[in-house]
Amino acid sequence: MPAGIRRSVERDLPTEESRELIALVRDIARKEIAPHAAAEEESGTFPRAAFRLLSDAGLLGLPYAAEYGGGEQPYSVYLQALEELAAARLTVGIGVSVHVLSCHALALHGTKEQRAAWLPGMLGGGLLGSYCLSEPTAGSDAAALSTKAVRDGGDWVLSGTKAWITHGGVSDFCTVLARSGGPGAKGVTAYLVPADAPGLSAAPPERKMGLKGSPTAQLHFDGVRVGDERRIGAEGEGFSLALDALDAGRLGIAACAVGLAQAALDAALDWAAERRQFGRAIGDFQGLRFLLADMATAVEAGRALYLAAARRKDAGLPYARQAAMAKLLCTDNAMKVTTDAVQVFGGYGYTSDFPVERYLREAKVLQIVEGTNQVQRMVIGRHLLGPEGR
Template identity: 40%
Template sequence: MEFKEPEMQISAQAMAEAQLPLRYRDYCAHMLVPLNKCRHRTMYMPWKCEEERHAYEKCQYDDFMRRAKMLAQINEDKARQKQHSSAQRRGDIPSLHTLSDDEAMMRDVVARFARDVVQPKVSEMDENETMDPAVVRGLFEAGLMGIETPAELGGAEASFTSAILAVEELAKVDPSVSVMCDVHNTLVNTVFRTYASDALQKKYLPQLAEGKVGCFCLTEAAAGSDAFALQTRATRDGDHYVLSGSKMWITNSGEADIFLVFATVDPAKGYKGITCFAVERDMGVAIAKKEKKLGIRASSTCQLAFDDVRVPAENVVGEVGRGYKIAIEILNEGRIGIAAQMLGLAQGAFDNVLPYLFQRKQFGTLIGDFQGMQHQYAQIAVEIEAARLLTYNAARLKEEGKPFVKEAAMAKLYASQVAERASSRAVEWMGGLGFTRDLPLEKFYRDCKIGAIYEGTSNIQLQTIAKILSREYQE
């Protein structure tokens, strides 16, 4: 009889720690010799036969291996933790979470794209209030417009967390570009992947991954926080629906080719009449007024008009009368995307201002070394990390299929608050320079305000959190 090779190599030190008797260590270090031919034949116990001695030694060996493997695993875990802690200190990975290799790669790819492609265009796009076509094209070429889309349909087939990381990294450089990527991925692509028929998925997801921008059309003049007070109508006419009405505050609408439009097929049924349609621009969608905004100016936000737009009946996404369910569920997911935007914005402002604190001197001292200043930037650093934890936690819950609505609302609420505080502080810390348009801080300050407004105001987030807490504690 022979012993099998162990699954992991056991060092001499591990053997010693496992308290294996000395006379077994050399033998077990090689583990190639059958017991009945082992050179360690001198024993201190009388054996009735070779078989009995063999059984005893095998028992001893098995016990040793269990202890040695346990110690080896402990040592491996300690080494990994040491490496992880060192990486955190260097800033190689964000703290409070771990990423898969694919997610870390996605984060790094997007960070390089933001630095090399987006950064040189930020000021110009903000000034002109227009998204540079080269940036839009670059998003598609980098694979950032179909992050969760299956590979066979032209996407990257990555995790939801990967999409959130992409949004965060883009927002560190330009929240406007981050918004485009976020809406396109977490709202439009997700609706098609989750609710659309196979035919619609095969038709539109490849286009959305390879070059056509999508937008999500829910909000109307009378339907903001009360999202289901829709006035846009969809009337059945043979094998088509005829859409009539208007939408406003529609992100990406200036560049979009594919529109997810929510309209009611039967006003008498209230929210149960709401239906989602996939509408192409050349079906007759009219891009009306483009809003002039405080922040995220390069992101197009327009009003839309539907004047008897004929849409094929097969372009109904999901079921007729079930559009409200799509909207509710997708907006809950979208809040995690907004949290990631605000998280990235806060981190971007922080990263831009901190070096200045250790270059600028007043009264012969670096301003970053004054205790009052130290307390301020330490506090903001804590809040950014807390926002990151909330955001990543909500993302993980969502992709694991666990309840995440409360956590998404918490993440969106808190991250938007932190973004306001971080960007405001950053402007103040840099003094007069921070107030100028020569530096990105004033733009971060303008861009952050939308985080407390779209995809549910801060009060709506609080209401959502309170509603779920009330239910949890009354059950």
């Protein structure tokens, strides 16, 4: 049975250009991505063709400068495009979010020469990126990185292991955070590393409960040599670059979570109208209507919060606290909405004949990536009670 009718969401779009952009994204998502999602997730097929299509359409660099091949769209518009992609297939939505994250350091902190040399291929040249921050013993504790970068003449030699890397083994380039100096946050530097660099290899992908079409793997750096021209920002500046990127990345995950929750709500609404018990559609029963009302409210609340945070970013205002709040609320809501969607379907929802069981499995990871939701609460609390809050 098909996933159901995808409902058009009322979008908050400031210009005719942005409205046309979202219409294009929605068209691609419905015609090219959604029809293959269930089968390709079941087989663990990586949707490289979909990413090439999105690159050709100019959709892999929406928030970045047009001068280098980006879409130069406000973050609030980019996130709504991301939501559309995630509603069609989370593997694609989260893949675009990670790719945009992997371009962040170069696009915002690279020199003009660096941006001119590499950004066009990254934003519109069919390339796909990985973001290499986490390690086997350093996840959200980015200041505890142990991957080393040692100077050797005009080069840097990188050694160590990165873990939980989305697109690990299939990406074309990596933004890598490595320790170039002493302990702590001030000893970390960012590098742009081509994925085919000698000494860089990928472990077998992790076996995950969801997002099976999105490879997640360790990357091993065994004396990987890169020129100093591939260092992004100043030596020791990598930690602040990473935190800046993660704030933006959390908004991407929030938008993906809302897209997934919207897909689950759509499926539940279709089923409630079609499924009949006791001589009438199950959607006629008050108990089920209340459940659907709560699901719809959670989706709308998450969307409003991520858009509010994105508008602060677009306006140049501090938004780290709001990004953490959006990531926390949207992903917790996605977990609840997908769980309730399975409940609406009853026994059928627990089978792979319908998409809601996949949505439930996929929602769980969103509470973990880009910093667990417990870490988001720490971030929010720090902003409320730390020097920023006072």
